[in-house]
Amino acid sequence: MPMHVSLLHFLFISAILFSFGVYAVVTRRNAIMVLMGIELILNSANINFIAFGRYGTMNLDGQMASIFVIILAACEAAVALAIVLNIYQQFNTVNVDEVDSMRE
Amino acid sequence: MTQELLLQLATVILLLPLLSFLLLIFFGKKLPRQGDVVATSILGLALLTSLGILFAKLIFYHDELLNYTFTWVDFKTVAGIGQLKLDLGIMIDNVTAIMLVIVTLISFLVHLFSTAYMSGDIRYSRYFAYLGFFSFSMLGIVITNNFFMMYVFWELVGISSYLLIGHWYEKKSASDASMKAFIVNRVGDVGMFIGINILWANFHTLTFEGIFSAIASGHIPFDSNPWLTAAGILIFCGAIGKSAQFPLHVWLPDAMEGPTPVSALIHAATMVAAGVYLIARAFPLMTADALVFIAYIGAITAFIAATIAIAQNDIKKVLAYSTVSQLGYMVMGLGVGAYTAGFFHLVTHAAFKAGLFLASGSVIHAMHNALHHQNDHHTDAQDIRNMGGLKKKMPITFWAFVVYTLAISGVPLTSGFLSKDEILAGSLAFGNLTGHTLIPMIGFLVAGLTAFYMFRLVILTFLGDHKDAARFEHLHESPKPMTIPLIVLACLSFFAFYSFNPFGASSGWFFHAVERPMSVVPNAVAAASAQMFEEAVHNVHFMAMYLSLSIAGLGILLAFATYYWKRINADAIAKALSPIHTFLVNKWYFDELYNATVVAGTVGLSRVLAWFDNKVIDGIVNGVASVTRLTSFASGRFDSIVVDGVVNSLAYLTGLFGLVLRKIQTGRVQTYIAFVLFGVMVFFFIYRSV
Numbered sequence: 001m002p003m004h005v006s007l008l009h010f011l012f013i014s015a016i017l018f019s020f021g022v023y024a025v026v027t028r029r030n031a032i033m034v035l036m037g038i039e040l041i042l043n044s045a046n047i048n049f050i051a052f053g054r055y056g057t058m059n060l061d062g063q064m065a066s067i068f069v070i071i072l073a074a075c076e077a078a079v080a081l082a083i084v085l086n087i088y089q090q091f092n093t094v095n096v097d098e099v100d101s102m103r104e
Numbered sequence: 105m106t107q108e109l110l111l112q113l114a115t116v117i118l119l120l121p122l123l124s125f126l127l128l129i130f131f132g133k134k135l136p137r138q139g140d141v142v143a144t145s146i147l148g149l150a151l152l153t154s155l156g157i158l159f160a161k162l163i164f165y166h167d168e169l170l171n172y173t174f175t176w177v178d179f180k181t182v183a184g185i186g187q188l189k190l191d192l193g194i195m196i197d198n199v200t201a202i203m204l205v206i207v208t209l210i211s212f213l214v215h216l217f218s219t220a221y222m223s224g225d226i227r228y229s230r231y232f233a234y235l236g237f238f239s240f241s242m243l244g245i246v247i248t249n250n251f252f253m254m255y256v257f258w259e260l261v262g263i264s265s266y267l268l269i270g271h272w273y274e275k276k277s278a279s280d281a282s283m284k285a286f287i288v289n290r291v292g293d294v295g296m297f298i299g300i301n302i303l304w305a306n307f308h309t310l311t312f313e314g315i316f317s318a319i320a321s322g323h324i325p326f327d328s329n330p331w332l333t334a335a336g337i338l339i340f341c342g343a344i345g346k347s348a349q350f351p352l353h354v355w356l357p358d359a360m361e362g363p364t365p366v367s368a369l370i371h372a373a374t375m376v377a378a379g380v381y382l383i384a385r386a387f388p389l390m391t392a393d394a395l396v397f398i399a400y401i402g403a404i405t406a407f408i409a410a411t412i413a414i415a416q417n418d419i420k421k422v423l424a425y426s427t428v429s430q431l432g433y434m435v436m437g438l439g440v441g442a443y444t445a446g447f448f449h450l451v452t453h454a455a456f457k458a459g460l461f462l463a464s465g466s467v468i469h470a471m472h473n474a475l476h477h478q479n480d481h482h483t484d485a486q487d488i489r490n491m492g493g494l495k496k497k498m499p500i501t502f503w504a505f506v507v508y509t510l511a512i513s514g515v516p517l518t519s520g521f522l523s524k525d526e527i528l529a530g531s532l533a534f535g536n537l538t539g540h541t542l543i544p545m546i547g548f549l550v551a552g553l554t555a556f557y558m559f560r561l562v563i564l565t566f567l568g569d570h571k572d573a574a575r576f577e578h579l580h581e582s583p584k585p586m587t588i589p590l591i592v593l594a595c596l597s598f599f600a601f602y603s604f605n606p607f608g609a610s611s612g613w614f615f616h617a618v619e620r621p622m623s624v625v626p627n628a629v630a631a632a633s634a635q636m637f638e639e640a641v642h643n644v645h646f647m648a649m650y651l652s653l654s655i656a657g658l659g660i661l662l663a664f665a666t667y668y669w670k671r672i673n674a675d676a677i678a679k680a681l682s683p684i685h686t687f688l689v690n691k692w693y694f695d696e697l698y699n700a701t702v703v704a705g706t707v708g709l710s711r712v713l714a715w716f717d718n719k720v721i722d723g724i725v726n727g728v729a730s731v732t733r734l735t736s737f738a739s740g741r742f743d744s745i746v747v748d749g750v751v752n753s754l755a756y757l758t759g760l761f762g763l764v765l766r767k768i769q770t771g772r773v774q775t776y777i778a779f780v781l782f783g784v785m786v787f788f789f790i791y792r793s794v
Contacts, residue, residue, distance in 0.1 A: 100771035
């Protein structure tokens, strides 16, 4: 019985990827790792867009949206890395646990 | 002389003694001789001016009333009354003109006498200042034409008598006497004040003219005759106080604590004369009932005082009671309707009573010096039992004293005979007209008593032998400033100054000048008309004269028999009648009676009020205070426990929540993301079925 790859499979993959991303964002101490987690979340969203483009009614709009997201992710990575560099200059670390001056 | 000039001069006379007072009270000690020359000459000037006014008045304006009125306060239109204004002013009629001379004359002589009598006194200039003030007050009463100024000056007389009687205020008895005089006078003044207010409430004017014309036109207080009688009697109450009538006569004998010249001034021309003058001024509004009341008060006073005078041994006390008695005569005279006679007696009495007091001052002065010379500080210089035989040492004083005594006893050829005889004739006529025969009986009895105690005084003081031969050597006649007033006053005690007929004053200038004013009260309550009264007097005149002469003669004879020839043993009689004698020595126990009733009552009432204040009022105040304290305490406790407790526990709770909640505020972005995810999942869970 041939396995049909359906929308649900894509969404499933996307959900797993999203969960990994969230896990990475929440648990990683290193700010670079947190950024990588964010990339995972964004990419899980891309998969959703493309899947809905193929199986849903979005058609090429899904692919367009995912390209926008990739562009945005590049920009976001640039800004975020600049912030991380500044944090490193300020605190001599990129460990997000130690950067808790927001507390009080 | 125009009328305006006379009125202006009268104002000047009024202000001269005030000037003397102001000069002496402020600059007295800097003036030469402490200012006595200034004061005496100012009064001398006032006397000369007064004489001028009297002559001008009698010659040019004999029957006219010189009047000057001005509006002092204009109340404009007052609701329910209409136009209302308070008029003041002065007036001069013959009575005023005569009184001006009497007051300034006696005051001047007293000033002159005092320059010798008071020399060396510690408050010499102040004494003269007060004399001036006293004269000013009395002159104010004399020249006013309204009850308002009358009352003001009336009170000024009260305060100046207080100052003079209490001149030697270091002496307890003197300060007590001055207070007694003032307070007893206040009692009478309250009545006078009410009387004046009745008149003001009804007539809205206080001038004599305005009130009399209102009554004459039929407008009487509260439309009732009894109110008119009450108004008259209430005004007379002022005279009861000032003229020392029963029952307010008690202050006058005590007032002897003042310097003797002051007694002369108070008892002759000022103060006591004020009361009689007031009755004379208010005479037209007196109803028959009010006049009967006045006559009885006068008669009772005359009798009581004369009986007391018999038993006194202090020379000034005898004279004091004789003053009270003679004032009773005057008041009785006015009361029975013998207006002219009553006022005439005031004038003649002013001269001889001032003389008697000044002569007694001269005697006391001599006695005092003699005692001082002997270093004797125990013998009383005023007790007639320590005197006797002074005739040889003090001839001028003696002869003057004899003249005054003859005058006061009503012996013919003296002024006192003329006035007293007229009063007695008037009272006899009154008795015949109205049936009040008690009044003439008392009148004649008192005439005898007066002659008796006055001659007793003369005999014990001047005749016989002196009690102490050593002291007798040191007695001397007083200096000229003291004897001159005595001589002047002795001259004025003869008949010729008042009437050329020694046996009847009714043809003299005085009776012509001072006529009984027309009564203005309604006919129903008026006393017998002046014409009826004159006829009645005319009928009994000779009878009254013989009666009074024989009674006075009897009194004099009795005095000589008892104290000079010693045919009658006075001590034995006193012993035989010891209850009566003690009663008289103690002055009918009036002081004791008043102490036991009025004074003790006042003190008792004060005690009760003080107790009420201390216990009840203070109790209420303290109770309120402690209730307030208790409430404050409770509310304070409520504040600090309940209100603060709520607030504090809220704060504590907030703090507690804060402590718990701060735990999730980690500052780590990851934690927050975890919370956000948790929240998102919760929302998914909640809205899963929608």
